[in-house]
Amino acid sequence: MKTPGGSDAAKRRAGEHAAEVVTDGDVVGLGTGSTAAHAIRALGRAVDDGLDVRGVATSYASRDLAREVGIPVVGLDSVERIDVAIDGADQVDDGLALIKGGGAAHAREKVVDSAADRFVVVVDPSKETPELDRPVPVEILPDARATVRRALRDLGGTPTLRTAERKDGPVVTDNGNLVLDADFGTVAEPRALATDLATIPGVVEHGLFVGLADEVHVGGADGVRVRTANPE
Numbered sequence: 176m177k178t179p180g181g182s183d184a185a186k187r188r189a190g191e192h193a194a195e196v197v198t199d200g201d202v203v204g205l206g207t208g209s210t211a212a213h214a215i216r217a218l219g220r221a222v223d224d225g226l227d228v229r230g231v232a233t234s235y236a237s238r239d240l241a242r243e244v245g246i247p248v249v250g251l252d253s254v255e256r257i258d259v260a261i262d263g264a265d266q267v268d269d270g271l272a273l274i275k276g277g278g279a280a281h282a283r284e285k286v287v288d289s290a291a292d293r294f295v296v297v298v299d300p301s302k303e304t305p306e307l308d309r310p311v312p313v314e315i316l317p318d319a320r321a322t323v324r325r326a327l328r329d330l331g332g333t334p335t336l337r338t339a340e341r342k343d344g345p346v347v348t349d350n351g352n353l354v355l356d357a358d359f360g361t362v363a364e365p366r367a368l369a370t371d372l373a374t375i376p377g378v379v380e381h382g383l384f385v386g387l388a389d390e391v392h393v394g395g396a397d398g399v400r401v402r403t404a405n406p407e
């Protein structure tokens with residue numbers, strides 16, 4: 176469930192700005208989505224110019240793009256820590272809590288983004304909101320569909336199975352699972368909801384990223400604004 180809107184120029188500014196934080200020798204987490212793709216392309220150009228990095232992809236899509244632009248890719252299963260992760264988001268609130276998973280890649284994204292010493296989020300201004308209020312993507316084991324649906328309703332959510340656009344039936348994630356988009360209205364307490372969602376049996380991962388983002392690069396009409404988790 177993608178966020179509508181957002182200019183590609185603003186996304187490109189954010190992605191290219193974030194790519195500049197990467198330095199020689201870094202292991203870089205490569206996010207998924209149209210904004211992260213701009214960062215991956217910028218890193219590819221830097222690799223052409225001699226930057227020595229290894230990328231860890233968060234999806235088939237980001238792995239394929241990284242290979243296409245010449246970034247050496249290593250498997251997520253072969254790294255213990257990551258220097259910098261650059262990833263997009265569907266919403267960013269005032270406290271830098273995120274909703275992710277518009278591309279159904281949030282399970283691997285959370286592993287990569289959490290393992291990074293520095294997690295840089297790249298967005299255009301349409302993603303900024305005082306409070307999170309989009310449906311929260313929840314990746315689930317296929318056989319747990321009914322029980323997880325009931326548990327999400329018990330938490331006050333309205334779950335909808337995500338369906339594919341160019342295939343009949345549900346979206347199947349890169350991990351072979353399904354996605355329920357759970358609408359909780361305005362999420363008053365993201366951290367508490369994140370904990371509740373994580374404890375539902377059958378939930379593989381949910382798209383609330385709380386306390387993970389170190390900085391958010393917001394691309395605009397004529398530049399990039401950087402928001403940090405601990406402003407001075």
Ligand SMILES: O=C(CO)[C@H](O)[C@H](O)COP(=O)(O)O
Pocket residue numbers: 177178206207208209210211262263264265274275276277278279280281284
């Ligand atoms: O979480 C994601 C994929 O699972 C994406 O980062 C998120 O959907 C933002 O994508 P875009 O930059 O295309 O708006």
